[in-house]
Amino acid sequence: MKKILVFTAALAFAVSAQQAERPKLVIGIVVDQMRYDYIYRFWDLFGDGGFKELVNNGYNCTSTHYTYVPTFTAPGHTSIFTGTTPWMHGIIGNNWFERETNKPVYCAEDKTVTAVGGTPANGEFSPRRLLVNSIADEMKISNSFHSKVIGVAIKERSSILPAGRSADAAYWLDRATGKWITSTYYRTDLPAWVNNYNNLKRADELLSKKWELSFPIEKYSMCGPDDSKFEGLFKGEEKPIFPHDLPTIKSLMGDYELIPSTPMGDIMTAEFAIEAIKGENLGKGEFTDILTLSFSPPDYVGHRYGPQSVELADCYVKLDKDLKLLFDFLKSHFPKGDYVLFLSADHGVAEIPGFLRQNHIDCGLIDFSAYTKAANAALNNHFNAGTDSNFVINAQNYQFYFNYDLMKKYKTTSEEMVEIIKPELMKFTEIRDVVPSSSLDEASNSADPVRKKFFFGYHKKRGGDCWIDFVPAWLLGFGNTGTSHGSPFEYDSHVPLIFYGMGVNKGENNSAVEIIDIAPTIANYLKIMAPNGSFGKVIQGVFKK
Structure with a gap:
């Protein structure tokens, strides 16, 4: 009995000592x-x-x-x-487009509380x-x-x-x-x-x-x-x-x-x-x-x-x-x-x-409304879909979300759509590349460090269908004053x-x-x-x- 008591006391002391070290x-x-x-x-x-x-x-x-x-x-x-990273924890932005509800959602919103x-x-x-x-x-x-x-x-x-x-x-x-x-x-x-x-x-x-x-x-x-x-x-x-x-x-x-x-x-x-x-x-x-x-x-x-x-x-x-x-x-x-x-x-x-421009450094503001317009125009022209079809239904976090109903109607894929819009988007000085999200698995082993960052920022169930890659010093902005981040x-x-x-x-x-x-x-x-x-x-x- 004494041995059991001694052992129990020693164990309690050891646990207490471990906690004290923290x-x-x-x-x-x-x-x-x-x-x-x-x-x-x-x-x-x-x-x-x-x-x-x-x-x-x-x-x-x-x-x-x-x-x-x-x-x-x-x-x-x-x-x-x-x-x-967002690749695993799922918080891919402050907001993102949710396919299930077909609308943007906020990262912490919860209408049940x-x-x-x-x-x-x-x-x-x-x-x-x-x-x-x-x-x-x-x-x-x-x-x-x-x-x-x-x-x-x-x-x-x-x-x-x-x-x-x-x-x-x-x-x-x-x-x-x-x-x-x-x-x-x-x-x-x-x-x-x-x-x-x-x-x-x-x-x-x-x-x-x-x-x-x-x-x-x-x-x-x-x-x-x-x-x-x-x-x-x-x-x-x-x-x-x-x-x-x-x-x-x-x-x-x-x-x-x-x-x-x-x-x-x-x-x-x-x-x-x-x-x-x-x-x-x-x-x-x-x-x-x-x-x-x-x-x-x-x-x-x-x-x-x-x-x-x-x-x-x-x-x-x-x-x-x-x-x-x-x-x-x-x-x-x-x-x-x-x-x-x-x-x-x-x-x-x-x-x-x-x-920066005042001091002769090249930079500018990213305009996703212009890129979306250019992408939709290219896709409408390619598929003879008229002028009102929105193949790109949302742009969030440097990504395009494609309209899956139109993709099904015109029997196309996100990879083909990227190939169609890429020549038009590359005409913008600030755009460095246009990348289908399906290629990001290869990007984890890419020599391109930016492509790797796309991979770790992408969540397959919440992310878009393609990424827009920009040159440095161009940023998401809202006017002629102030600044932003995200790159x-x-x-x-x-x-x-x-x-x-x-x-x-x-x-x-x-x-x-x-x-x-x-x-x-x-x-x-x-x-x-x-x-x-x-x-x-x-x-x-x-x-x-």
Whole structure:
């Protein structure tokens, strides 16, 4: 009997010791639309305790890339936390064309659920379209769902998809009310800590002040002029210059869209994340908990003003302070330092085309309406189908979706249709190639690196019938101001990746790293299984042995 008791006690001690070696909390931070170079470009504007704390005391993977197309928000967030690409996880864009319903669908839409705590339509979201597990799901599976998982982001897709299908909750901003909400997929009421934060009416408080520069304009010497014709305007503005009169703009817009469109949203995100850690007692239980956290405003600011703008630089200066607020809280709340985090981005961004052209660099805007028109004209002419037949019924994520009814009627194939439209589409300066999706299996072994990215961004049940391949610096755009992302090229694919906290080595890794390597690296450190669809590798050197 004594031997059994001794063995049982030893086993319990061993299990307890194993758990003690793991962090109590993992935080995955994503900065929406953060290019790799921004850390160094804005370095002299940063204070201590934010980005500099990560670089100086963390493990910096300086050559981290996305290896698929398209580089958009939903697939980016999903790939980080699942360790796989759209080829497997199924989130092939923010939106895609659904054959079953014959209409475009949104990556997180779910009409079977409704809002909890907000406008009903603003809560019709869930992770049901996600086809694989996230690292958060695997954490919960590893201990029979005792771990807690919370997702936080202003964008609902950026909160929902990283947290996986079994999260305790995901919270996002209701832009009609300025309050944090969730959906009935997760729960039927808001916890007290969420209501308490919402009752502070921080959105109203933050939008009652102008957006002022953090420093004198002279300190932003790495930026272009504040008054640039290539930058967008808020409603009521005549020039895109500081200060931005947020109270007046809000009165004209009538809702809380200014929160995600300005650094005020980053403040609310950091504050709400801290309240989530406290309110849910994250990191205070027996097992490791996970918080997925995304800062959405840099994407909105980047789209409107572009990489050369003073607004974007100031957005990062303010984000740096928000990160310091979060990191200082973690140090005080976890005095043993038993937490680990990483910071990365869901994609980068291109320079504003007008800015490049002004400096003699060739670029332009991609126009899928023109390509669709040209393709339909070529196909109508070839099959003598008249002028009103739409052989191309949708264009999403650099892909054409063909009309299967017309294909059947004219006894043709997608491969033949690509051969028909390719000569016409290749007349556009910006188009590099037109590729049938059926050829992508061969592309996985192709010497063409872009073709490989098509392969890993394509899902056979959700993707289109052919891909349009473009030259660099041409981007999906909506006018003469602002910029966008989505391409396979350096400016969209190269993002930061820094690990920090318990067990993390200080150092730098200049070797090639793929974004899908993050989840298996964290899983390996936590001694749990990598996500079920993961095919990333463990990044060597991140954690102490």
